[in-house]
Amino acid sequence: MWDEMRVICNKNNQMGAELFAKKLFVLHVICALNLTFFTTLIFAVTPRLHTDEVGALRDIGRRLGKRDWDFGKDPCSGKGNWSVPITRKGLESSVTCDCSFDHNTTCHVVSIALKAQNFSGGVPPEFARLRHLERLDLSRNYLNGSIPPQWATMRLVELSFMGNRLSGPFPKVLTRITTLTNLSIEGNNFSGPIPPEIGKLVNLQKLVLSSNDFTGKLPAEFAMLTNLNDMRISDNRFSGKIPDFIGNWTLIEKLHMQGCSLEGPIPSSISVLTSLSDLRISDLKGRGSSFPPLSDMESMKTLTLRKCLIYGGIPGYIGDMTKLKNLDLSFNNLTGEIPTSFIQLAKVGFMFLTGNKLTGPIPDWILSTNKNVDISYNNFTLESSTPVECPRGSVNLVESYSSSADKLSRIHPCLKQNFPCSALRNQRHYSLHINCGGEDIVINNDTKYEADLEARGASTFYSGQNWAFSSTGNFLDNDIDADVYIDTNMSALYNVSRPDSELYTTARVSPLSLTYYGLCLMNGNYSIKLHFAEIVFTNYSSFNSLGKRIFDVYIQGKLVLKDFNIANEAGGLAKPLVKTFTALVTRNTLKVHFYWAGRGTTGIPIRGVYGPLISAISVDPSKLFWSSNLLELNKMDPIVDNGFLGYDKDRIRGPFVNGPIRSVI
Numbered sequence: 050m051w052d053e054m055r056v057i058c059n060k061n062n063q064m065g066a067e068l069f070a071k072k073l074f075v076l077h078v079i080c081a082l083n084l085t086f087f088t089t090l091i092f093a094v095t096p097r098l099h100t101d102e103v104g105a106l107r108d109i110g111r112r113l114g115k116r117d118w119d120f121g122k123d124p125c126s127g128k129g130n131w132s133v134p135i136t137r138k139g140l141e142s143s144v145t146c147d148c149s150f151d152h153n154t155t156c157h158v159v160s161i162a163l164k165a166q167n168f169s170g171g172v173p174p175e176f177a178r179l180r181h182l183e184r185l186d187l188s189r190n191y192l193n194g195s196i197p198p199q200w201a202t203m204r205l206v207e208l209s210f211m212g213n214r215l216s217g218p219f220p221k222v223l224t225r226i227t228t229l230t231n232l233s234i235e236g237n238n239f240s241g242p243i244p245p246e247i248g249k250l251v252n253l254q255k256l257v258l259s260s261n262d263f264t265g266k267l268p269a270e271f272a273m274l275t276n277l278n279d280m281r282i283s284d285n286r287f288s289g290k291i292p293d294f295i296g297n298w299t300l301i302e303k304l305h306m307q308g309c310s311l312e313g314p315i316p317s318s319i320s321v322l323t324s325l326s327d328l329r330i331s332d333l334k335g336r337g338s339s340f341p342p343l344s345d346m347e348s349m350k351t352l353t354l355r356k357c358l359i360y361g362g363i364p365g366y367i368g369d370m371t372k373l374k375n376l377d378l379s380f381n382n383l384t385g386e387i388p389t390s391f392i393q394l395a396k397v398g399f400m401f402l403t404g405n406k407l408t409g410p411i412p413d414w415i416l417s418t419n420k421n422v423d424i425s426y427n428n429f430t431l432e433s434s435t436p437v438e439c440p441r442g443s444v445n446l447v448e449s450y451s452s453s454a455d456k457l458s459r460i461h462p463c464l465k466q467n468f469p470c471s472a473l474r475n476q477r478h479y480s481l482h483i484n485c486g487g488e489d490i491v492i493n494n495d496t497k498y499e500a501d502l503e504a505r506g507a508s509t510f511y512s513g514q515n516w517a518f519s520s521t522g523n524f525l526d527n528d529i530d531a532d533v534y535i536d537t538n539m540s541a542l543y544n545v546s547r548p549d550s551e552l553y554t555t556a557r558v559s560p561l562s563l564t565y566y567g568l569c570l571m572n573g574n575y576s577i578k579l580h581f582a583e584i585v586f587t588n589y590s591s592f593n594s595l596g597k598r599i600f601d602v603y604i605q606g607k608l609v610l611k612d613f614n615i616a617n618e619a620g621g622l623a624k625p626l627v628k629t630f631t632a633l634v635t636r637n638t639l640k641v642h643f644y645w646a647g648r649g650t651t652g653i654p655i656r657g658v659y660g661p662l663i664s665a666i667s668v669d670p671s672k673l674f675w676s677s678n679l680l681e682l683n684k685m686d687p688i689v690d691n692g693f694l695g696y697d698k699d700r701i702r703g704p705f706v707n708g709p710i711r712s713v714i
Contacts, residue, residue, distance in 0.1 A: 096148035098125045098156045105178035106144070106158070112173040115163070117142075125156040139189060139655060140165040147181065157181035165189040167591045172215070174199040188212050188233070189592040189653070196220035207231040211257070212592050212653050214238060219263070224249050233257035235281070236595065236650050240264065248273040255279040259305065260597065260650045262286060267311075272297045281305040283329070284599075284648050290335065293318045300324060302348070307331040308647020313358050314338030320345065326372070329353040331647040337382060340364050349373055351525065355401075355561075356380040356646070363402075365390045372396060375525065379403035379423070379561065387412055387424075399507060399523045402427070403562060408451070411435050415444060423508035423521045425449050431460065439463040445508040447519045463510065463517065470569035470637035477637060478515050481567045481668040486535035486555035492548050498665060506534030506559060515568050522561025522645070527657025534558055536662065538584035538623070545582075545625045552665040553582040553625050559643060560660040567639030567668050574633050574672075577604060577641065580665035582625045583615040585658060592653060594622060599649035600661040603642040604632045612648055615662065625664075631671050639668060 098106075103124065110118045122129025125146035132143040145160035158179045168190040174197035176185065182203065188211040195217045205226050216238040223232065224246035230253060240262040248270025250256075254277060263285040272294035274280075280298065283305045291311050295304070296318025302325060312335030320342035326349055337358035343349070344366045350373060360382040367376070368390025376394070379401045386409030387402065394400070400422045407427040415422050416436065421443045428451040429435070438461040439446055447463050454460045455469070462469050470477065484490055484498035491497050503511040506520035524532045538554050545553065557563065567575075579602070586596035602610035609630050619626035632639065643661035651659040 094154050095123075096125065096154050096156050097123050098146060098158065102158055102179055105175050108175040108178075109173045112170065112175065113163070113166075113168040114170075115166070115168070123156075124158070141186070142166060145184075160184040162186040163190070165592060167191050169193070169590065172197055172210075176200065177203050180204075183207065183228075185209070191590060191592055191595070196222050198222055201225040204228045209233040210237060212236040212595060212650075214595065216240070218242075219244055219247075221246055226250075227252065229253060230276075231255040234261065236260045236653055238262065242266075243268050243271075245270045247271065250274065251276065253277060254300075257281045258285065260284040260652075264288065267292055269294065274298070275300070277301050278324070279303040282309050283307040284650070285309045287311050290314075291316055291330075291333075295319060296321050298322060303327040305329045307353070307355075308649075310334065315341040315354075315357065317342055319343070322346070323348075325349060327351045330357055331355040333357045340383075343367075346370065347372070351375040353377040354381070359383060361385070363388055367391070368393045370394070375399050375523070377401040377522075377561070378405070379521065381405055383407060385409070387415070401508070401521055401561065403445075403521050411446070411449070416440075419443055421507040421523065425510070425519055425521070428452075431457070436464070437461060439510045439512070441510075443505075443508055445510050445519060445521065447510045447517075463512065467636060468517070468566055468568070468638050468640075472569040477569045477571045478567075479571050479670055481516055481570070481639075481666070483513075483516055483565065483666045484552060484555070485565075485663045485665055486557040487552070487665075490551045492552070496667075498552065498667075501557060502535070504534065506557075506563075507532065512568075517566040517568060518557075519564045519566075520557075520559050520562070522559055522660070524560045524657035524659075526651070527655065529657065532560075532657075536585055538582070540584070540587045540623055542582065543621065543624045549625065552580050553584065556582070556584060556662045556664045558585075558660055558662045559645070560657075561645050563643040563661050563663070565641045565663075565666055567634075567641075569637055570634050570639055570668070572634050572637060573670060574631060575639065576669050576671040577630045577632055577639070578667040578669075579628045579630070579641070579663065580625065580667070581615045581619070581628070581662065582664055583619065583622045583662070584664075585662070586616065586622055586653070589622070595650070596653035596658060597649045598659065598662060599646075601644045601646050602628075602661075603640075603644065604630055605634075605640060606642075607632075612646075614649075641666065 106124055117130045119129030124131045124144050125148060135141055141162045141164040143162045144158060146156040147159045148156040150157060159181055164186055171194040172192055177199040183205060184207040185205060186209045188209045190213050193214040195215055201222050203226055206228055208229060211233045218241040219239055221244055227249055229250055232253060235257045242265030243263055245268050247268060251273055253274050256277060259281045266289040267287060275297050277298045278300050280301060287309050293316045299321055301322050307329050308331060311333060313333035315330060323345045325346050331353060337360050339361040340359055349370045352373060355377050362385035363383055365388040368388050373394055374396050376397055383405040387407060392414045398420055403423045404426040409430055410432045411429050423445040425445045425447040427449050429449050431450055431454045437459050448466055448468060450464045452466050455465050462471050482496055482498040483501050485501050489500045499513060507523045509520045511518050534557060536556050536558050542550050542553055586594055588594055597614060599612050599614050601608060602613055615626060616622050643663060645660040649659050
């Protein structure tokens, strides 16, 4: 009996266990269904921007005048003009959010780009209320003042104020945002020294300080920025030498030091910067040096060492930089021959060796290339196979031969030193008028300005009847396949009469060097008038007006305008300005040279806008001309015009025709 009861108990226990297991399974299913249900409810909630940040955006929009933000739509919804499609390069209006907070129910603003919106006024302190903001781009606006102190609490990673009107000393508040990896304050009006606190920004990978008015020595704390891969300090007024500590920037890929008043030589520590792909140094002061050690820079694509007081030969290893696209070694004291290894530079589209003392024969590959190569103003040896005329292609050879070619009549004057005159005495001229970049026009019914319509300019020599020009350089960073060397005015001119206004509707521009020649002029003193008007930077109260064009002007080799700014001299944009100079012509040739020394903005209104601009040139005899040229005038054949004794108006123009000369004949 006990055995039977034991069997019954075991069966009951087994049935109970099975029932319990079934109930437990049902419970698991119910829990799973409930979890799925509640999860679905959670995911069904549309994430929205935190209300505090909505209020911050309202205040920011009010301060900036951003009227198209639609607060009827959630800023993180992608609706209501919170992210406008980009219609042209450089223009952007977008707010980007991260909606992964609080189980994907809450959004925070992480990025704002308001580029080329022409916002004016001060920088809103309310940006600091966006606690999760990492990227802020306010480039190309019209903001003034400085950076609000409230920003010290921000945790920005990327910040750009490029192309505004911010001013004052370097904003130290930025040095407290130690999360920054990318900082650009290029193209503003900051001044004074860079504070040592800059060394706190040890995470910086990109630092752009170009086109301000910073002064003093580069702070030693720059040496602490060892994560830099992009450093640009061009167009400032620093002092002292390029420091050795640049060798600490071993990760650097882009280094720009153009026109920033530093002294040479380039330190040997540059040799360890083997990741460099874009190196631009120009217009150094101080003493000269041999070529800097760059032999291990196999990634180099753009190499500019212009007017760096470099002497000696060009290293052959430059030809091993097979990725090189732009090479500018112009206006140094380089000697010797062009290295044979340069034939390997298959990717180079622009090579400028202008203004050196290079010798030897001109390599055959240069004469046959379709690349832009400028070797003008050198001392090359005349060979049987070298040109006897200046080619009209993409190679510029003006004044490229040594003085040994001066007495050879078969060599065109354009190839000889100082571009001598080969015309007969009675074929020489007394005046010259050029409408730079424009058509033939007649001013005041009697003065004809000759057309100057040659479209090229990278490595170009152009010759008219009694004048010529040589143009060197390409506009960097503009992402344009074919540079434009003639600009056209698109706005109204100020303070100019209608006949004269035609001179300022166009202008020739150059990114590096532009020389106009007055050919076969009678020797003597001349009055040279240079006509300018800033027709590229326009639209007052917008970022388009913030560009600064600065260049130098030489006449007969003498510096007559240093750091010349057309708009500043004229008192505004689109205002014609005439600068008058007197120069002596002794060898029948007049040279007017315009040179970009790395000064001025390069990114306003877009990248690649900089360099000399000239609207027209007029050359007429000065008062001193007559007393020094009576003998020469008497050798010419006078003509009779309406009873007055004078000279051929095609060769003698101006107020002296039938004027003062008459009484001498």
